[in-house]
Amino acid sequence: VSRAVLSYANMYLVRAAELRAKARAEMVDEIKAVARRHLGNEGANLSLRAVARDMGMVSSALYRYFPSRDELLTALIIDAYNALGTAVEGAEAKVARDDLTGRWMAVCHAVRDWALSAPHEYALIYGSPVPGYRAPQDTVPAAIRTVVVLGGILTDGVGSGELRAPDSISSTVAEDVNRVAGIVGPGLPLGLLSRGMGAWVQLFGMVSFELFGQFDNTIADKRAFFAHQMAAQAAYLGL
Amino acid sequence: VSRAVLSYANMYLVRAAELRAKARAEMVDEIKAVARRHLGNEGANLSLRAVARDMGMVSSALYRYFPSRDELLTALIIDAYNALGTAVEGAEAKVARDDLTGRWMAVCHAVRDWALSAPHEYALIYGSPVPGYRAPQDTVPAAIRTVVVLGGILTDGVGSGELRAPDSISSTVAEDVNRVAGIVGPGLPLGLLSRGMGAWVQLFGMVSFELFGQFDNTIADKRAFFAHQMAAQAAYLGL
DNA sequence: TGTACATCAGTGAACGCGCGTTCACTGATGTAC
DNA sequence: TGTACATCAGTGAACGCGCGTTCACTGATGTAC
Numbered sequence: 001v002s003r004a005v006l007s008y009a010n011m012y013l014v015r016a017a018e019l020r021a022k023a024r025a026e027m028v029d030e031i032k033a034v035a036r037r038h039l040g041n042e043g044a045n046l047s048l049r050a051v052a053r054d055m056g057m058v059s060s061a062l063y064r065y066f067p068s069r070d071e072l073l074t075a076l077i078i079d080a081y082n083a084l085g086t087a088v089e090g091a092e093a094k095v096a097r098d099d100l101t102g103r104w105m106a107v108c109h110a111v112r113d114w115a116l117s118a119p120h121e122y123a124l125i126y127g128s129p130v131p132g133y134r135a136p137q138d139t140v141p142a143a144i145r146t147v148v149v150l151g152g153i154l155t156d157g158v159g160s161g162e163l164r165a166p167d168s169i170s171s172t173v174a175e176d177v178n179r180v181a182g183i184v185g186p187g188l189p190l191g192l193l194s195r196g197m198g199a200w201v202q203l204f205g206m207v208s209f210e211l212f213g214q215f216d217n218t219i220a221d222k223r224a225f226f227a228h229q230m231a232a233q234a235a236y237l238g239l
Numbered sequence: 240v241s242r243a244v245l246s247y248a249n250m251y252l253v254r255a256a257e258l259r260a261k262a263r264a265e266m267v268d269e270i271k272a273v274a275r276r277h278l279g280n281e282g283a284n285l286s287l288r289a290v291a292r293d294m295g296m297v298s299s300a301l302y303r304y305f306p307s308r309d310e311l312l313t314a315l316i317i318d319a320y321n322a323l324g325t326a327v328e329g330a331e332a333k334v335a336r337d338d339l340t341g342r343w344m345a346v347c348h349a350v351r352d353w354a355l356s357a358p359h360e361y362a363l364i365y366g367s368p369v370p371g372y373r374a375p376q377d378t379v380p381a382a383i384r385t386v387v388v389l390g391g392i393l394t395d396g397v398g399s400g401e402l403r404a405p406d407s408i409s410s411t412v413a414e415d416v417n418r419v420a421g422i423v424g425p426g427l428p429l430g431l432l433s434r435g436m437g438a439w440v441q442l443f444g445m446v447s448f449e450l451f452g453q454f455d456n457t458i459a460d461k462r463a464f465f466a467h468q469m470a471a472q473a474a475y476l477g478l
Numbered sequence: 479t480g481t482a483c484a485t486c487a488g489t490g491a492a493c494g495c496g497c498g499t500t501c502a503c504t505g506a507t508g509t510a511c
Numbered sequence: 512t513g514t515a516c517a518t519c520a521g522t523g524a525a526c527g528c529g530c531g532t533t534c535a536c537t538g539a540t541g542t543a544c
Contacts, residue, residue: 259485259486262487263487266487296487296488296489297488297489297490299488299489299490300487300488300489303486303487303488304487
């Protein structure tokens with residue numbers, strides 16, 4: 001009997017703790033959601049008091065959930081990288097594995113679409129760094145998801161023999177490109193990966209230019225222009 | 240006699256007005272210089288009071304020179320575009336006219352060098368837009384200087400027959416690219432200009448990634464990596 | 479040559495806000511025995 | 512079954528700051544006649 005009672009009591013305790021943890025997690029989510037909305041008005045220069053006001057709470061109550069404003073910012077940054085990563089992975093997964101160009105273009109458009117749907121979160125991670133804020137190391141796993149997907153496409157292309165290694169690269173650069181290969185595609189020919197990195201940079205450069213206003217009054221059909229440039233780079237890669 | 244006297248008096252008046260104007264212009268320059276220093280600490284979220292404090296003045300005194308904080312920001316933005324434009328034009332002019340690759344690379348490195356020397360001014364013009372600030376139209380002439388230099392290199396290449404037009408482009412994109420041609424190189428083959436724009440975007444994407452920390456812990460020799468990517472794009476353009 | 483006047487850079491106080499963070503506290507909920 | 516106790520989300524006041532902008536003013540300089 002005593003074992004059964006103990007077991008029941010234990011379950012109960014665990015369950016209660018779970019409920020408490022769940023309520024807590026929901027609260028954290030709501031705070032982040034409200035904070036995300038605020039990024040729009042104030043940029044990275046987010047105000048805790050404004051967030052609290054919007055939630056009908058007193059500002060000090062937020063300290064139950066985040067030890068400081070910077071921790072909240074860090075959480076938003078990681079969430080943003082993950083939202084982008086999820087969007088990119090999802091879009092790429094829908095394309096037939098052997099359609100390398102399709103997969104590459106799906107990633108490009110997923111990045112752009114996500115950025116357009118959440119411009120302030122995009123700015124938070126790819127815009128100017130927040131003054132006085134230094135990102136901790138724990139953003140890294142979330143941050144590399146997109147580039148890992150791109151690397152996977154190249155790796156598949158090399159595996160199937162569809163992609164051939166282009167120009168070789170000098171040793172100074174090779175060392176750095178090799179470091180990247182270790183993360184996104186071990187064994188990738190460095191010349192190819194180097195071109196891939198160029199395309200990756202162009203992809204985000206394009207999205208940033210569009211979002212940050214460099215194309216205003218110049219490019220009318222921004223989606224078409226983007227698609228054209230991305231397709232050109234994909235072709236250059238040999239996809 | 241009266242004509243001589245009048246003329247002298249006139250000269251005197253003009254001279255006094257000039258002196259006053261000069262003192263004013265120097266003051267404006269100093270305010271901007273101090274404000275530029277402050278961009279480093281606070282980002283675009285510049286504080287007039289902090290600037291005034293640094294100058295040993297009371298904050299309201301600044302209103303003699305700038306009608307509002309936004310006007311000061313606008314002045315800084317235009318100055319930044321012009322500083323970049325001057326650096327780029329100067330570097331490009333030093334290279335022999337027939338060395339198209341050299342000219343192109345000089346522009347690339349000038350952009351990067353300037354950005355590294357004035358990272359906060361770079362962020363002001365190519366980073367996330369300042370929340371609540373809308374850039375007026377008068378930044379445009381300063382903003383296009385760099386892209387005009389790049390266009391000039393392509394135009395020279397086409398003129399000398401060294402550059403051939405690559406792939407043609409679809410009509411949707413052609414309209415937009417043609418609009419750009421009107422500014423940076425009337426008569427440029429649109430396929431070539433489109434590639435040039437891709438390279439232009441990649442150039443700034445690369446500088447932004449470097450400055451905004453995307454290459455941290457990944458690319459050690461950032462200058463070599465940059466040079467490699469820029470040279471690859473120049474080759475792709477046919478330079 | 480000497481006085482009245484205009485210009486205008488810079489002052490200082492004030493208005494009406496905002497902020498992050500700390501701290502002692504209330505009050506609900508649920509546990510322990 | 513009923514009382515004592517622990518947990519902890521949220522409050523409200525306070526600390527010590529910051530901000531952009533307005534406004535009446537002082538005081539130097541230099542002009543007009």
